[in-house]
Structure formats: C-alpha cells, structure tokens
Amino acid sequence: MADIKPKPRHPLAPAATALVLLALFALPQFVRNEYLLHLCIVSAIFVIIALGLNLIVGYVGQLSLAHAAFFALGAYVSALLFIKFKWSMWIGLPAAALITGIIAFALGWVILRVRGHRFVIITVAFAEIMKLVATNWIDVTRGFMGLPGLTIPALYIPGLGAIDLSSKERFYYVALTAAILTFWLCAKLVGSSIGRAFVLVRENEVLAESLGISAFRYCMIAFVAGAAMAGAAGSLYGHYVGFVSPDLFNFSYVTIMLIMVILGGKGTLIGPVLGAVIFTFLPELLREASHYRMVLFAAILILATMFMPRGIIFPLVEHLAPLLPRAWRKKP
C-alpha cells in the first residue's frame, strides 16, 4: 500500500489531549477510595480490550466472538510463564501478546476465508475449545482450580532502584500507560493507509478487492493486532487480580466487550474507550438497586441500542459541538 498524507488534526486536539492526560494522571491524587481506583484499573484494562475488538468489529466489520478467549489466553500464557519459569509480567505481557497474536494468525488463516454467520460460529467454537483445554488440561492449567499466586513485579529504573507497583494507586499508572499506548498504536494504525484499507474493506469488500485491496490481508492485520491487544490485557488482568481460571473464557465476557465497542461507538477511536469506562462503572453504580441491578442494566442497554444505534459517541459529540466555537466543530 502507498503512504498517504495524514488527515489534518483538529485545532483543539493537542490542548484537549494534554488536558485529558493531565486529568487521568492526576486522578489518584483525588480518588482515595480503593474500590473506585480498582474500577479505574479494570476500566483501563477493558479500554485495551475494547480498542482491540474495535479493530476487528468496528474497522474491518467482522463480528468476532473469540475476543474473550484471546484475553483469557493472554492471561494463561503470562501466568504459566510466571509459575513455570518465574518470568515476571514485564516479559509475560509481551510474550502473551506475541503468542496470542500467533494463535490469532493461525486461526485467522482458516476463518478469515469465510464471512457472516460462518465466521461468527467458528469464533464461538474456538472460544469453547480454548475453554475446554483450560478446564481439562489439568497438568498444565490445574483445571477449575486455576493458577493462583501471580504477583505484580517491581519496576527497576536505573538510578532510582526498584519501585513497588503492587498498590492500587501505582498499578493504576501501569494500566493507564498500557491503555494510552494501545490508544496511540490504534490511532497510528487507523490513520495510516492500512486503516484506510480497513474502512474500504468494511464498506464494500467486493469493490475493495476489485480495486486491488486484499480483504483477507487487512482483516488478518486487524484480527491479529486486536487479539494481541486482548492477550496483553489478559496478562495485565491476571497479574493484577493474582489469579487466572477458566471463568475468563465465559461468554459473558465477550458480551460485555461487544457492548463496550458497539454502544460506545464502533469504528471510532474514542467510542470504545468511553464504552469501556461507562460499562465498567455502570453495573457497579447500579449495585444500589440491589436485586433489580441487572434488570436496570438490561433496560439501559435496550434504550441505548434503540436511541443511540451508532453508539454513545455520536449523540455526545452532536450535543457538545454547539458549545464549541464554530471553527472547532467537527464530527468524530
């Protein structure tokens, strides 16, 4: 693919980015509640997952239900490397991303040749097979007993020595940095000629192919990159909670991931980030409603789907835009 000039940035973008980053890094100074910090960490991990899934669902338009399996696979890879070889998360995390990416490549080689319901069904089958392996390969995975005892490693900085990251406040910075890095990678990818090809394949695959764009190639790039991000998030999650079990493969995880991407605003960069944060906090905020919590959550999902079919990001921007000076107004 040829290189293209990047699209001009919004004039407000640098200032807004700086402001948001400042607020995110200052957050632990204002949020002293450990539970809220925990939710912030989980949000950051789900941001990574949602951004990865968004590449597959939002940018190349393939409905993959294997994403929770990639997330769990990353968690298992990192946990096994830690338990069997004493490799810390700093090695486990890139290894999890790499191995998950390789497995996604092998899977994609087979399933990206089919489309529609066949693709969806095979991704479900893959997730179920992975869950069966995690459950029944007891010698390695300990089955339902899971893999406990994972720890958060210290960070060695020359001159400063070892920095303990095991507190929630410090791990928040690890998760936040990983989320920001993932966002930056996704922004670079979708802003490049590869990202343009993603959108062209999503919008009209037959036409894109007839003009020389390989749908298989670009679906593969999105599938592998998205899976690697889920694998990295799995590693972070495993070391953060200290325990990995086959429950991570549950279908409910992929459901919430899809809700984050689709109701956040698939095919945009900000949408899945908002979706990840909102749909991590929302079920927790609804705990006040006790037994009616999930009923309320379901009602909110139904209403959001009915009234914001393109996701939260679009009506949000449309309502915020009139507040900005005319020159700064731009749709996402």
Added chain:
Amino acid sequence: MSALLEVKNVSVRFGGLMALKDIGLAVCAGEVLSVIGPNGAGKTTLFNVITGRVRPTTGEVLFRDRPIHLAPAFRIAQMGVVRTFQKTEVFGVLPLMEGVLAGALARGDTDPEARAREALETVGLAAKMHLRADQLSYGDQRLLEIAQALAANPTVLLLDEPASGMNHQESAQIVRLIGELRTRGFAIVLVEHNMHVVMSISDRVIVLNYGEKIAEGAPETVRADRNVIEAYLGVQPPDASSTTISGGADAVA
C-alpha cells in the same frame, strides 16, 4: 499488435448449467471490444472469470501472455485488469475522494491523492469530491465507478453496463468518456445493452447467447448477422439483409 488480455477456450459450469462454453477473445491497447447478448448470456460471468471472482472450469485467461485465471481478484486488479460492476458498487458513506483513493493506494502510487484527483477530473466529478458517494445521482455514481477503476491505474478496463439506466445525454457522456480512454491507450472490454453506445464506440463486437459465442466482428457485420438477430428477436428473420439490431436504448434483449 499483440493482445494485452486473452481469454482462451474458457468454459464455466455451475452444477448442471453451462454458463460459458469454450469462449475466446483478445483485446489490444487502444481498442474497445464490446460483449453483447441477451440477459443470461454469460457476459457478467465472463467478467467474473477475467477478474478472478469465478474460476474457469476449463481454459485460461492471459494478461501480457501470463496466466491470471488462478490469481485472486485483488492481485489481478493490482496487475492492471480492473472492472466496474453491473449493479453500481461505490463506498456509500465515504467521501468520493476516499473511495477513489482505494485503487491508487492498492497500486502503491507515489502520490495517491493526485492520482485520485486526476481520475475524478477525467470523469467530471472533481467538484463533488467532498460529497459522500451515496449523495450522488445514479448517473454520477456510474461515473464514480469508472473514476474508482481509473485511480487503480489499469491497463485493461472492464466496464459492465456503464450506460445502464442512463438517459441519452448521460449515455452520450459515457460514449465520449470511453472514446477519451481509448485514445489514452486503455484496452477496454465493454458489456452493454444500449446498442447505440455499443455501435458508436466499439472496434469489435462479440455476441454471446446461452454461454456460447455466436458472432464476432466489426459492429456493422455483427448487427446484420442472422444468428445475432435471431438471438435478440427470438425469431428467424425472413430476410437477414433487411433486418439489423438497431441502435438506441430500446434495442435491448
């Protein structure tokens, strides 16, 4: 002049249906070859075979003397054999420029934006480049399809009914455009029902009926061919010398 694109003894079978039977054709640079025939004659299937969307059951397709019939569709387009579609295919919600960039990006053009702009100028849509494709009129969408194909820097251009559904004025614009593309040296294969367009622009015409080639030659020869008239009118003409396939959009099968 040696042919850029050659179809040799191509047959395509879909289960019990023989869609193409032993078809051969060749087209050179700067030539317009039209493929006509009643609905279901196999014209679009022929395009699908040439562009890698359908594998021939037997036979081969050569581009610059190299076989391409087993290559994937995107690779054939990258080589320089690019098509448009019978049913309009555009990138609906994207701005024109984004969609036209597709071909230029795929070919690894050094300045894809310039190539895309030039393609839009060629078809007369440069002023509308910031509109979305689905905001264009039907006629403009057909022109956009040609711009998309041109941006892919083709050598052989396959146009599938570019004048379908167009009025006389728009058809005349298509004829002028195809004429201009011929002078630029493109090899053009045209599938078209509008006989006025076919007869006024083609160097040679091939006629298909039920997947078989029933005639080939200069437009004047083909329009008076007894088999062709029979295929189009469904009856044997009493006197072939006085009956021809007439020009005009109403002369469709």
